[in-house]
Amino acid sequence: MPELPEVETVARTIKPDVVGRVISFADLRWTRTLASPSPALFKKQIAGQEILDVSRRAKFIVIRLKNYNLLVHLRMSGDLRVGTGKIKPEKHDRVVFHLRSRGGAESSLAFNDTRKFGRVWLTDDPETVLGKLGPEPLEKDFTADWLFENLRIRKRQLKPLLLDQTFLSGLGNIYTDECLHIARLHPLANSSGVTRKQAQVLRDAIRSVLREGIRRNGASIDWVYRGGDFQNYFRVYGREGEPCPVCGSKIQKLTVGQRGTHVCPNCQRLR
DNA sequence: CATCAACCCTGAGAGC
DNA sequence: TGCTCTCAGGGTTGAT
Numbered sequence: 282m283p284e285l286p287e288v289e290t291v292a293r294t295i296k297p298d299v300v301g302r303v304i305s306f307a308d309l310r311w312t313r314t315l316a317s318p319s320p321a322l323f324k325k326q327i328a329g330q331e332i333l334d335v336s337r338r339a340k341f342i343v344i345r346l347k348n349y350n351l352l353v354h355l356r357m358s359g360d361l362r363v364g365t366g367k368i369k370p371e372k373h374d375r376v377v378f379h380l381r382s383r384g385g386a387e388s389s390l391a392f393n394d395t396r397k398f399g400r401v402w403l404t405d406d407p408e409t410v411l412g413k414l415g416p417e418p419l420e421k422d423f424t425a426d427w428l429f430e431n432l433r434i435r436k437r438q439l440k441p442l443l444l445d446q447t448f449l450s451g452l453g454n455i456y457t458d459e460c461l462h463i464a465r466l467h468p469l470a471n472s473s474g475v476t477r478k479q480a481q482v483l484r485d486a487i488r489s490v491l492r493e494g495i496r497r498n499g500a501s502i503d504w505v506y507r508g509g510d511f512q513n514y515f516r517v518y519g520r521e522g523e524p525c526p527v528c529g530s531k532i533q534k535l536t537v538g539q540r541g542t543h544v545c546p547n548c549q550r551l552r
Numbered sequence: 553c554a555t556c557a558a559c560c561c562t563g564a565g566a567g568c
Numbered sequence: 569t570g571c572t573c574t575c576a577g578g579g580t581t582g583a584t
Contacts, residue, residue, distance in 0.1 A: 395563070
């Protein structure tokens, strides 16, 4: 489920339930979920750490602890779930953080991840993990001028470039298809050919789609469900053969950069 | 530097 | 029902 709006929703959801709690210990149930450090050091360092804040950077959930930062990437099927009282791990729980409140109440924060693609880092310097990420699309520094200039410099297919987290952070397969449709740009178009005007429209489309995704608590697809309903408002994603909401042409599905890609053949012309 | 295939995994849904 | 096949929101790595 995890693109920027879904990750933002997860972070906002768990924050009030975990800030102020202390991690008594971590139960690492699938070793490979831990990216770094070693399991032994991880368990030693995290025990006794108070959770000070929960935020999001790109598609990472950043959990600020007293002396470290706990970074979580949900990848394809990850989720963070808060549990109260007696803890019995659920199917696909990969790491379970056992928590204690000041009053002594027990609860838990579980990283549940069916496909095991998700990763967790514990580090004192989050920049070692987040350092190469591109700008946040909802921040002020993501301007049309910046986008225009950087699309021009990189000579790449538009969609794979927008998915490249070192170029721009937070977009995933769904939201990229949606914003390219709004901007009437073809996913295979060369980034260097995008005009200043088109860059302006694309920049605004990216921000509006992400904001609406957040407003609707993200999109819920397949069995990875979290209560969002943005999936009911897709313009092209997952709508192959259905009419384009703008012109009525049949939405087509193609493969771009090994990802399923949805376009309106009339609104999004290659040239 | 850009592009692509393989890989990391499990499970849902389609087709037979 | 049950089997096989394809596909899935992400990202890394190594080859070309």
